[in-house]
Amino acid sequence: MTETRAPGAATGAAPRPEGSRPGAVLRRAEARPIIEIDDVVKTFGEFLAVDHVSLTVREGELFALLGGSGCGKTTLLRMLAGFERPTAGRILIGGQDMTEVAPYDRPVNMMFQSYALFPHMTVEANIAFGLRQDRVPKAEMRDRVAEMLELVKLTPFAKRKPHHLSGGQRQRVALARSLAKHPKVLLLDEPLAALDKKLREETQLELVGIQERVGTTFVVVTHDQEEAMTMADRVAIMESGRIIQVDTPHALYEYPNTRFVAEFFGTVNMFEGVLVEDEPDHVLIRCDALANPVYVGHGISAREQATVWVALRPEKLAISRTRPDAAHNWDRGIVEDIVYLGGISTFHVRLDSGALARVTTQNLERMSAPEITWDDVVYVCWRPDNVVVVTS
Amino acid sequence: MGTRSVFLVSALAFGFAFLYVPILLLIIFSFNESRLVTVWGGFSTKWYAELFRNEQMLEAALVSLRVAVTSATIATVLGTLSALMMVRFGRFRGRLLFTGMITAPLVMPEVITGLSLLLLFVSLDTMIGWPAGRGVDTITIAHTTFCMAYVNVVVQSRLAGLDRSVEEAAMDLGARPFKAFMVITLPMLGPALVSGWLLSFTLSLDDLVIASFVAGPAATTLPMVVFSSVRLGITPEINALATLLVLVATVTILIAAGVMWRQERERERAVTKALRAERGD
Amino acid sequence: MSEDNRALGPGGSASRAEAEQAWTQAGGGGDHRRLTRLQRLTARFGRGTVIGVPYLWLLLFFLLPFLIVLKISFAEFRIGVPPYTPLLAWLEGGYIQVKLAIGNYLFLLQDPLYVTAYLNSLKVAFFSTVFALLIGYPMAYAIARASPSWRAVFLLLVILPFWTSFLIRVYAWIGILKNNGLINNALMALGLIDDPLPLLNTEFSLYVGIVYSYLPFMVLPLYATLERMDVSLLEAAEDLGCRPFKAFLTVTLPLSMPGIVAGSMLVFIPAVGEFVIPDLLGGADTLMIGKVLWSEFFNNRDWPVASAVAIAMLVLLVIPIVIFQHYQQRQAERAEAS
Structure with a gap:
C-alpha cells in the first residue's frame, strides 16, 4: 500500500503514453506550488481523520479533493482554512508556514457548503464584509464589490437580503464574498451540493469560467466524481484519510492505480x-x-x-x-x-x-x-x- | 481561544453560583439547631418535626395540592383544546379575539389578573349568588385561567411540529377524524400534555398574588401562609419546608430527565441497530 | 364508532370497519348518504365543543373580569357593598344616566405617589433587565457552545430553580442580606466591617431579588437563539479576516437579537408589576406600582382607584407586550420556515 500513496504512482498500470495530458495542465505543471501539505495527520480523539497526507497544489490550478463521506477531504480543507489544527505535519501556503496561523490571518478564503451568508446583511454587505475587516478604503471597497457583483451577475440584487434569493443566487453571493479579498487560494466545500441537478451542471462550467478569469487557485472538495471530472485540472482521490491517487481526470479514468480508483471514478x-x-x-x-x-x-x-x-x-x-x-x-x-x-x-x-x-x-x-x-x-x-x- | 473559554467558564460558574448558593444555604440552615437562622448551632432535624406539627401549614398545603391538581387537570384539557383550535382550525369567527385572550394571561401582571377575577367573583355573587363566598373553587378557576395559557403554548408548539401526514395516513387507512385524533395525535402529544400539566401544577402551587386576591377567608393556600410568616420574620420551619419543596422538584425533574434520556438512548440504539441490519452486518 | 371497536377489537380495526362499510355502501347509496350526514353532524358538534368550551371560559374568566375592572375604574368610591358607585342609574322619566368618573385617573396623575411609583417601576424593571442580560447572555452563550451532554445538564440546572417555589427563593435572600445575615456576619467575622452593612430593604436587594428570580427567563430564549445559530457563520466571519471578538459583535450579537428581545421582555414585563419582591426585599421607600395596587386594594379598600391603577399599568405595558408578541410571532414563523 505504501507506494500507492505517492501522488501519481500507477503501480501495475500500463505505462502512460506521452502527450495524453491536456496542454493546460502541462503548462501549469511548471507553475510554482502554492499549497504544500507536508505529512499532515489529524485525529479526533481515537478517530484518524487524515492519515499522513502529502500534497502539492500548483498556482492557478483548479484542484479537486474527491472522496466519499467521512474520507477526510473536508477535514483537510478545514485545515487549509485554519479551522482545524493538524495533529502533526506542516501546511505551507505561498511558501509560508501556516500551520499555526489563525483563520483570520490566512491569505485563503473559503466558500462554505451551507454558504454561511450573514442573514442580517444585504448581498452587498456580505461581499464587502472581508474588505471591511482589512479596512479597505471606501471608494476601493465600492469598486471591488461592484466588480464582484458583475463577476457573478448579481448587480441588480445588491440590496437584497440572502433569504430573498434563490439557491443559485445565494451560491453566487457566497462565491463573490470569498473572492472579494483576492485570496491566494479559494477553498470550496461542496460548492454545488445544495443545487438541483440541472443548475449544478450549468454552474460547474460557470465556476470554471470564473476561475479562469480571476486566475485564483481553487481547491474544491466534492463527493461527485462527475463534478470533479468536469471542473478540475487535477483530482486527488481520498479514502479513509489517505490520498489514493492524484492525477488529471483523464489519467484517473484511463490509468487508475487501484481497484478503488477504477470503481470510484466511473463505471467499470x-x-x-x-x-x-x-x-x-x-x-x-x-x-x-x-x-x-x-x-x-x-x-x-x-x-x-x-x-x-x-x-x-x-x-x-x-x-x-x-x-x-x-x-x-x-x-x-x-x-x-x-x-x-x-x-x-x-x-x-x-x-x-x-x-x-x-x-x-x-x-x-x-x-x-x-x-x-x-x-x-x-x-x-x-x-x-x-x-x-x-x-x- | 484560551481567554474566551476562561471567560465563558467563569460566567457559567458565577451564574450557577448565583442561582444555587441561596438554595443551598436554605437547605443547610434547615438542619440548624439554633432558632437564629443565620448562626450555626449544630445539626438537628427538629424544624422538620415542628413543620409537621404545624396544623395551619399542613392544612394550607392540602388546599394548595387540591387546587393545583384540579386546576392543572382542567387547564390541560382546556389548553389542549385551545391549541387544537389555534393550529388546526384555520380561520374561525373571533379567532383574533381568542388569540388575544389565550396569550394575554402570559404577560398580564399577576396583581391585575387577581384584582379583575376578584371583582368578577364579587359581582357574580351579588348578581346570581354564585360563587357564594370565595374559597377553593374561586382559586381553582383563577389558576385554571392562567395555567391554560401556558398549556396552550406548550401543546401548540408540539402540535405545530407534528407531522400531519401521520394523521392523514390513519384517515387514509380508514380511521375517522375523531378516532385518528384519539389513536394517533393524542399519543404523539403525550409528552407535551405531561409537561403542560406539570407546568400548571407548579405554577398553581407557586402562586401567591392571585390566590391572595381571590381566596376568601374560607381557604388559605401554602404560599399565603408562608408569605405571612415570612413577613413576620424568618423562621427555620420555612427552611425545612423549602428543603422539602426543592427535594420534590429535584426528584421529579431528575426522574423526568432520566426517562427522557433513556427513551432517547433507546431510540438511538434502535436506529443504529436498524442501520446495521440494513447494511447487512 | 365505539361499538365498531368493541366488535372488531383494538388495533387495525379501523381499516376493517371501513372496508365493511364500503362493502355495504356498494349495496345501497342511501345508507352512505345518511352516514356522511351523521358524520358531518358529529364533526360539526366536535368542532363546536373544541371551540366553544375554551372560548366561553376565557370570555367569562378573562375578558369579562377585565371589563369589570375597566367599569369600576370609572366609578367612585363609597362606603358600602359594593364599595363603588354604579355607572348606570335610572333617572325619573325613563332616562339612563351614565356617570363616568375620570376622577380616579386625574387623581393618579395629580398625586406624586402614583407617578413616582410608575416611573420607579419602569426604572427598576429596566435596570433589572439589563443586569439579567449581562449575567444571562454569557451563560446562555457558554451553554450553547458546550458539548451536547453538558448542554443538557446545564439547561436542567437553569430550569430547576423555576420548579421550586418562587416565594421561597426570594425568602432565601432575606437570610443572606439582613443585618445579622450571612454576608454581614461573614464580613464582620473577617474584620472587614464593624457595623453591618444595610443590604436588605434597599435598591440593591430589590435588584438582586428580581434578577435572581427572572434569570432563567432570560437565559432560556437566549440559549434557544444562540444554539440555533449556524456555527459556520462565525467561521465564515473569521475566514474573511474577522477576529473572534469582532465576529461576535458583528455576527453573533445581531443574530441573537430575537433572543435578547424575548428574554428582556420576559424579565421586564413581570418585573414592572412585581409585588412579592419589592414587598419582601425592597425598602419602605421603594414604590412599585404592583405594591401600590396591592395596598390600595387591601389596605385602603379603594376599589375604583385600584382598578384605575390596574388599567394605567396595562397601558404602560402595552408597548413592550406588543413588541414581545411581534417577536414571538416572527420566531414562530422562522421556526416554521426552517
Whole structure:
C-alpha cells in the first residue's frame, strides 16, 4: 500500500503514453506550488481523520479533493482554512508556514457548503464584509464589490437580503464574498451540493469560467466524481484519510492505480484473475469469471501467479451476435437488461460464468431498429490495449 | 481561544453560583439547631418535626395540592383544546379575539389578573349568588385561567411540529377524524400534555398574588401562609419546608430527565441497530 | 364508532370497519348518504365543543373580569357593598344616566405617589433587565457552545430553580442580606466591617431579588437563539479576516437579537408589576406600582382607584407586550420556515 500513496504512482498500470495530458495542465505543471501539505495527520480523539497526507497544489490550478463521506477531504480543507489544527505535519501556503496561523490571518478564503451568508446583511454587505475587516478604503471597497457583483451577475440584487434569493443566487453571493479579498487560494466545500441537478451542471462550467478569469487557485472538495471530472485540472482521490491517487481526470479514468480508483471514478467491470504468463511485451491473465484468458499488450510489474484485477470500462467493450474468432479477450452471455438512455444504451450481459458485464454502445443512427434485444445470446469482446490491470 | 473559554467558564460558574448558593444555604440552615437562622448551632432535624406539627401549614398545603391538581387537570384539557383550535382550525369567527385572550394571561401582571377575577367573583355573587363566598373553587378557576395559557403554548408548539401526514395516513387507512385524533395525535402529544400539566401544577402551587386576591377567608393556600410568616420574620420551619419543596422538584425533574434520556438512548440504539441490519452486518 | 371497536377489537380495526362499510355502501347509496350526514353532524358538534368550551371560559374568566375592572375604574368610591358607585342609574322619566368618573385617573396623575411609583417601576424593571442580560447572555452563550451532554445538564440546572417555589427563593435572600445575615456576619467575622452593612430593604436587594428570580427567563430564549445559530457563520466571519471578538459583535450579537428581545421582555414585563419582591426585599421607600395596587386594594379598600391603577399599568405595558408578541410571532414563523 505504501507506494500507492505517492501522488501519481500507477503501480501495475500500463505505462502512460506521452502527450495524453491536456496542454493546460502541462503548462501549469511548471507553475510554482502554492499549497504544500507536508505529512499532515489529524485525529479526533481515537478517530484518524487524515492519515499522513502529502500534497502539492500548483498556482492557478483548479484542484479537486474527491472522496466519499467521512474520507477526510473536508477535514483537510478545514485545515487549509485554519479551522482545524493538524495533529502533526506542516501546511505551507505561498511558501509560508501556516500551520499555526489563525483563520483570520490566512491569505485563503473559503466558500462554505451551507454558504454561511450573514442573514442580517444585504448581498452587498456580505461581499464587502472581508474588505471591511482589512479596512479597505471606501471608494476601493465600492469598486471591488461592484466588480464582484458583475463577476457573478448579481448587480441588480445588491440590496437584497440572502433569504430573498434563490439557491443559485445565494451560491453566487457566497462565491463573490470569498473572492472579494483576492485570496491566494479559494477553498470550496461542496460548492454545488445544495443545487438541483440541472443548475449544478450549468454552474460547474460557470465556476470554471470564473476561475479562469480571476486566475485564483481553487481547491474544491466534492463527493461527485462527475463534478470533479468536469471542473478540475487535477483530482486527488481520498479514502479513509489517505490520498489514493492524484492525477488529471483523464489519467484517473484511463490509468487508475487501484481497484478503488477504477470503481470510484466511473463505471467499470472488474474481474479478479491470476497472472499466468508474464512477458516484457505482453501478459496473460486467467479470470474465473471469463471463459477465455485476457491478453494485455504490455508488461506488468508483478510476478507470475500473482492475483490481479482486470478492469474493463463498459464503453470499451463491444457486443455482437457473431462469435469472435480469437483465443482471448472475449466471452459469451445472455442479455439480461437494456438501459436505454437516448444517446447511449447499456447492456447488462450475464456471462456463462454467472458474472455480469456492462457494455455501453452509442446509438448513432436514428432509424435503425435495435439489433440486439433481451435474452439474445451475445459475445462481448475488447482490444488488448483497452484492458486496465491493477494489482491492489 | 484560551481567554474566551476562561471567560465563558467563569460566567457559567458565577451564574450557577448565583442561582444555587441561596438554595443551598436554605437547605443547610434547615438542619440548624439554633432558632437564629443565620448562626450555626449544630445539626438537628427538629424544624422538620415542628413543620409537621404545624396544623395551619399542613392544612394550607392540602388546599394548595387540591387546587393545583384540579386546576392543572382542567387547564390541560382546556389548553389542549385551545391549541387544537389555534393550529388546526384555520380561520374561525373571533379567532383574533381568542388569540388575544389565550396569550394575554402570559404577560398580564399577576396583581391585575387577581384584582379583575376578584371583582368578577364579587359581582357574580351579588348578581346570581354564585360563587357564594370565595374559597377553593374561586382559586381553582383563577389558576385554571392562567395555567391554560401556558398549556396552550406548550401543546401548540408540539402540535405545530407534528407531522400531519401521520394523521392523514390513519384517515387514509380508514380511521375517522375523531378516532385518528384519539389513536394517533393524542399519543404523539403525550409528552407535551405531561409537561403542560406539570407546568400548571407548579405554577398553581407557586402562586401567591392571585390566590391572595381571590381566596376568601374560607381557604388559605401554602404560599399565603408562608408569605405571612415570612413577613413576620424568618423562621427555620420555612427552611425545612423549602428543603422539602426543592427535594420534590429535584426528584421529579431528575426522574423526568432520566426517562427522557433513556427513551432517547433507546431510540438511538434502535436506529443504529436498524442501520446495521440494513447494511447487512 | 365505539361499538365498531368493541366488535372488531383494538388495533387495525379501523381499516376493517371501513372496508365493511364500503362493502355495504356498494349495496345501497342511501345508507352512505345518511352516514356522511351523521358524520358531518358529529364533526360539526366536535368542532363546536373544541371551540366553544375554551372560548366561553376565557370570555367569562378573562375578558369579562377585565371589563369589570375597566367599569369600576370609572366609578367612585363609597362606603358600602359594593364599595363603588354604579355607572348606570335610572333617572325619573325613563332616562339612563351614565356617570363616568375620570376622577380616579386625574387623581393618579395629580398625586406624586402614583407617578413616582410608575416611573420607579419602569426604572427598576429596566435596570433589572439589563443586569439579567449581562449575567444571562454569557451563560446562555457558554451553554450553547458546550458539548451536547453538558448542554443538557446545564439547561436542567437553569430550569430547576423555576420548579421550586418562587416565594421561597426570594425568602432565601432575606437570610443572606439582613443585618445579622450571612454576608454581614461573614464580613464582620473577617474584620472587614464593624457595623453591618444595610443590604436588605434597599435598591440593591430589590435588584438582586428580581434578577435572581427572572434569570432563567432570560437565559432560556437566549440559549434557544444562540444554539440555533449556524456555527459556520462565525467561521465564515473569521475566514474573511474577522477576529473572534469582532465576529461576535458583528455576527453573533445581531443574530441573537430575537433572543435578547424575548428574554428582556420576559424579565421586564413581570418585573414592572412585581409585588412579592419589592414587598419582601425592597425598602419602605421603594414604590412599585404592583405594591401600590396591592395596598390600595387591601389596605385602603379603594376599589375604583385600584382598578384605575390596574388599567394605567396595562397601558404602560402595552408597548413592550406588543413588541414581545411581534417577536414571538416572527420566531414562530422562522421556526416554521426552517
